[in-house]
Amino acid sequence: xxxxxxxxxxxxxxxxxxxxxxxxxxxxxxxxxxxxxxxxxxxxxxxxxxxxxxxxxxxxxxxxxxxxxxxxxxxxxxxxxxxxxxxxxxxxxxxxxxxxxxxxxxxxxxxxxxxxxxxxxxxxxxxxxxxxxxxxxxxxxxxxxxxxxxxxxxxxxxxxxxxxxxxxxxxxxxxxxxxxxxxxxxxxxxxxxxxxxxxxxxxxxxxxxxxxxxxxxxxxxxxxxxxxxxxxxxxxxxxxxxxxxxxxxxxxxxxxxxxxxxxxxxxxxxxxxxxxxxxxxxxxxxxxxxxxxxxxxxxxxxxxxxxxxxxxxxxxxxxxxxxxxxxxxxxxxxxxxxxxxxxxxxxxxxxxxxxxxxxxxxxxxxxxxxxxxxxxxxxxxxxxxxxxxxxxxxxxxxxxxxx
Numbered sequence: 340x341x342x343x344x345x346x347x348x349x350x351x352x353x354x355x356x357x358x359x360x361x362x363x364x365x366x367x368x369x370x371x372x373x374x375x376x377x378x379x380x381x382x383x384x385x386x387x388x389x390x391x392x393x394x395x396x397x398x399x400x401x402x403x404x405x406x407x408x409x410x411x412x413x414x415x416x417x418x419x420x421x422x423x424x425x426x427x428x429x430x431x432x433x434x435x436x437x438x439x440x441x442x443x444x445x446x447x448x449x450x451x452x453x454x455x456x457x458x459x460x461x462x463x464x465x466x467x468x469x470x471x472x473x474x475x476x477x478x479x480x481x482x483x484x485x486x487x488x489x490x491x492x493x494x495x496x497x498x499x500x501x502x503x504x505x506x507x508x509x510x511x512x513x514x515x516x517x518x519x520x521x522x523x524x525x526x527x528x529x530x531x532x533x534x535x536x537x538x539x540x541x542x543x544x545x546x547x548x549x550x551x552x553x554x555x556x557x558x559x560x561x562x563x564x565x566x567x568x569x570x571x572x573x574x575x576x577x578x579x580x581x582x583x584x585x586x587x588x589x590x591x592x593x594x595x596x597x598x599x600x601x602x603x604x605x606x607x608x609x610x611x612x613x614x615x616x617x618x619x620x621x622x623x624x625x626x627x628x629x630x631x632x633x634x635x636x637x638x639x640x641x642x643x644x645x646x647x648x649x650x651x652x653x654x655x656x657x658x659x660x661x662x663x664x665x666x667x668x669x670x671x672x673x674x675x676x677x678x679x680x681x682x683x684x685x686x687x688x689x690x691x692x693x694x695x696x697x698x699x700x701x702x703x704x705x706x707x708x709x710x711x712x713x714x715x716x717x718x719x720x721x722x723x724x725x726x727x728x729x730x731x732x733x734x735x736x737x738x739x740x741x742x
Contacts, residue, residue: 390617406432459696504536515655643722
């Protein structure tokens with residue numbers, strides 16, 4: 340049977356493709372510390388299930404394609420608390436942030452068009468773009484520079500007649516980078532000059548550390564008609580399985596096009612919308628405590644990594660990930676070796692291989708992403724396993740190669 344070139348060109352997920360090795364290790368009795376996936380262990384606010392249990396209708400009917408009004412109103416109120424002036428009509432509820440990103444690509448681009456994305460980036464951006472024949476043009480950033488953007492002229496040189504937008508995760512996954520206001524203003528200026536959209540993936544908005552002030556692209560009035568915000572309850576409320584997100588934009592013409600796509604897939608599940616509506620009433624104290632917990636975990640992880648000879652990483656300032664350069668020949672081989680051939684007292688750890696977070700061939704070979712989604716005690720155990728594993732790995736090199 341023949342398969343499409345589009346699907347054949349897609350990469351498998353660097354976050355999930357090594358799971359068979361983990362399953363094999365567990366079957367042999369190994370305990371694995373899973374730092375490969377951004378699945379928080381924080382308890383989901385009980386209001387989610389309480390609202391679903393309290394739902395009482397004889398028929399579980401279709402929701403509207405743009406999402407239930409109660410949920411969109413709750414989302415609108417949430418954004419206004421952040422001084423982002425989205426009204427109900429500016430918001431369409433989606434099946435997670437993933438569908439929101441797909442809708443953004445499909446509404447912005449024709450097949451063969453291009454989107455600029457700072458790399459390393461969330462690995463599924465490659466899949467979302469490739470599935471609708473959109474080309475990713477990477478803006479390469481470096482660990483040694485905290486994964487901040489290169490000078491304007493380097494970014495502008497990537498713009499072509501086929502460029503339709505810039506996709507930016509802020510705070511960043513997998514880097515934990517938070518862009519400065521100067522960087523954001525620079526991208527805004529480029530968007531105005533070249534008539535581009537800015538797609539702002541802001542699902543980690545609450546996870547900002549060290550007293551830094553968070554700025555949303557929704558705070559920049561001069562580009563209000565070209566900012567598309569992608570969001571989700573997954574990480575904010577530790578509700579990844581709820582699959583509730585949204586796409587929001589003050590350009591009503593753009594949103595009218597997105598609504599066509601939303602109508603094509605009918606609606607987002609009714610019960611999950613009921614639960615998600617309740618989540619938006621979660622007290623601010625919940626998010627404040629979660630922020631403190633993740634900052635503590637960040638401190639634990641970063642301190643341990645900095646003490647490992649040959650390891651290079653930038654201190655993440657947001658989200659709950661860190662991209663790490665390792666003194667190994669190949670990070671994916673190292674992860675597989677850790678799962679198959681190495682343990683400390685029957686325990687090992689798992690990460691996500693770095694190459695899948697890049698679009699530029701050859702980059703990320705010595706890197707992996709860690710998600711600090713476990714408690715501090717488990718993180719310390721995992722970091723000790725990593726330290727000992729790096730010392731024992733037969734493919735160790737003197738140091739991570741600078742680029």
